[in-house]
């Protein structure tokens with residue numbers, strides 16, 4: 001994770017900085033945020049890293065520049081802190097593809113299964129789960145479950161099938177997808193590979209099999225950034241949300257990062273849910289201390305258990 005100094009020149013950023021100190025606040029931002037949000041964040045990371053930072057910060061207020069389930073996760077882990085989401089409309093197609101009532105019926109239809117849910121889920125779905133995973137630790141989480149016990153995996157079906165193939169585990173997979181990661185075109189990717197024959201393809205496990213089967217490296221957001229920055233190749237084809245390219249360009253300025261186009265031939269695989277935050281909204285949320293994420297304590301405690309099991313794995 002990158003710890004960043006706040007940029008200082010613009011009056012807007014000065015005011016954000018002043019209010020942040022005044023409120024004893026910290027700004028956390030996901031790699032899929034707009035570059036201007038990434039640059040004003042105190043901490044930048046993927047879901048797992050931001051969840052970990054949220055448990056360690058001394059700040060009383062967390063401004064979460066990510067999507068709703070991430071801010072909710074920060075609240076589950078930090079009930080005593082005020083967790084603010086600059087724009088409450090920051091949802092997630094993947095989390096929304098797994099409603100808690102339907103998931104509960106799915107679990108009931110598969111008795112004896114360990115329930116593993118990806119962190120991209122609502123608190124209500126987390127509360128139904130035995131353990132949470134992220135794209136950084138999913139294989140470690142699966143390995144923590146007795147080998148002879150079948151597993152329910154939710155909500156991302158591409159990630160589930162990828163894991164099933166890699167581990168050989170017996171798995172029932174919830175049929176959810178991320179609209180951003182399923183939009184990459186395998187056909188246009190082939191054309192890019194011809195144009196950039198030496199480029200390595202880096203893909204997130206939420207992509208579908210037609211992309212993953214071609215990838216040189218499949219990994220979490222952080223793993224993809226690391227592979228691009230530390231790899232020997234000079235060119236990389238990026239099959240994940242294009243926000244990661246901002247970090248790659250900062251950390252490896254001499255290399256070339258080419259976003260894989262979507263099926264409608266757009267080189268701009270941006271998550272519409274992530275991109276709703278702006279510096280102006282960050283300023284506003286610091287001023288108003290609202291919108292705030294709140295959770296009923298009973299639900300919070302139920303959602304906390306599977307998260308703690310994941311975090312205990314390190």
Ligand code: SF4
Pocket residue numbers: 032067091092093094095120178179180181241271272273274
């Ligand atoms: S990129 Fe996909 S999984 Fe991530 S927040 Fe956006 S919709 Fe959800």
